[in-house]
Amino acid sequence: MSWPEGYDLRVLDEVDSTNAEAARLAISLAGPTWILARRQTAARGRRGRAWINPEGNLAATLLMRPTETPDIVALRSFVAALALHEALVMATGRTAGLTLKWPNDVLLNGGKVAGILLESLGVRQGVQHLAIGIGVNLLHPPECAALEPGAVSPVALMSATGVAVTPEEFLTLLAAAYAKVETLFVTQGFAPVRQAWLLRAARLGETITARAGGTETVGTFETVDAAGNLVLATGAGRAHIPAADVFF
Numbered sequence: 001m002s003w004p005e006g007y008d009l010r011v012l013d014e015v016d017s018t019n020a021e022a023a024r025l026a027i028s029l030a031g032p033t034w035i036l037a038r039r040q041t042a043a044r045g046r047r048g049r050a051w052i053n054p055e056g057n058l059a060a061t062l063l064m065r066p067t068e069t070p071d072i073v074a075l076r077s078f079v080a081a082l083a084l085h086e087a088l089v090m091a092t093g094r095t096a097g098l099t100l101k102w103p104n105d106v107l108l109n110g111g112k113v114a115g116i117l118l119e120s121l122g123v124r125q126g127v128q129h130l131a132i133g134i135g136v137n138l139l140h141p142p143e144c145a146a147l148e149p150g151a152v153s154p155v156a157l158m159s160a161t162g163v164a165v166t167p168e169e170f171l172t173l174l175a176a177a178y179a180k181v182e183t184l185f186v187t188q189g190f191a192p193v194r195q196a197w198l199l200r201a202a203r204l205g206e207t208i209t210a211r212a213g214g215t216e217t218v219g220t221f222e223t224v225d226a227a228g229n230l231v232l233a234t235g236a237g238r239a240h241i242p243a244a245d246v247f248f
């Protein structure tokens with residue numbers, strides 16, 4: 001697997017957060033750039049949570065300058081999730097046990113092995129930037145405080161599969177997979193990405209719970225719509241949910 005053409009790479013020993021570093025770099029960005037850090041001191045997760053990032057796990061951010069409208073740009077969370085899935089398949093040589101949890105976690109044997117934090121860096125000098133931060137538990141499952149009922153536990157690639165991959169090796173697989181899915185997205189739109197994502201979806205057709213801003217919706221996970229919303233069939237009809245935490 002070789003490094004994809006047109007993508008730059010910066011490797012840091014230590015940084016607060018690769019997404020924060022992406023925000024600092026945005027102004028001088030020449031082209032899509034992966035930022036890899038061996039250690040993060042203030043890694044962040046979705047919804048303002050901290051992300052525990054032991055050394056040996058992957059901590060990387062792809063910084064890019066997309067040209068589409070914000071609603072289309074946001075669909076790159078599915079592009080990234082699909083690429084992560086493919087990279088994990090390449091690393092382990094297996095598809096069994098690897099699934100995607102809406103909106104953009106990757107599960108291994110039902111545990112969370114990877115998470116994605118998409119941050120729009122807003123418009124600077126008339127140009128918008130996007131940071132796609134990716135954390136993968138390659139070596140260690142991060143210790144976490146008590147999980148909410150129904151939340152998935154963290155799992156590490158190494159203990160679950162016996163496969164040892166360094167962050168550098170894994171990023172090479174991920175960058176190549178991302179470049180491929182990005183080309184599919186840019187040339188053919190969200191439809192094939194959505195279709196591929198649904199084929200790998202965890203709990204499709206099952207009853208799940210979506211919680212957002214104090215609201216809980218329980219329903220059958222029907223699909224993800226063309227805008228990336230979670231679609232649940234509930235007693236009160238079909239709910240299209242743009243953002244939430246999902247519990248099984």
Ligand SMILES: O=C(O)CCCC[C@@H]1SC[C@@H]2NC(=O)N[C@@H]21
Pocket residue numbers: 016017018019020040042043044045046047049051053058059060061105114115116117133134135136
């Ligand atoms: O909450 C989640 O599931 C998303 C976690 C994303 C963590 C990654 S690690 C690399 C990048 N830098 C950060 O500060 N966060 C993301």
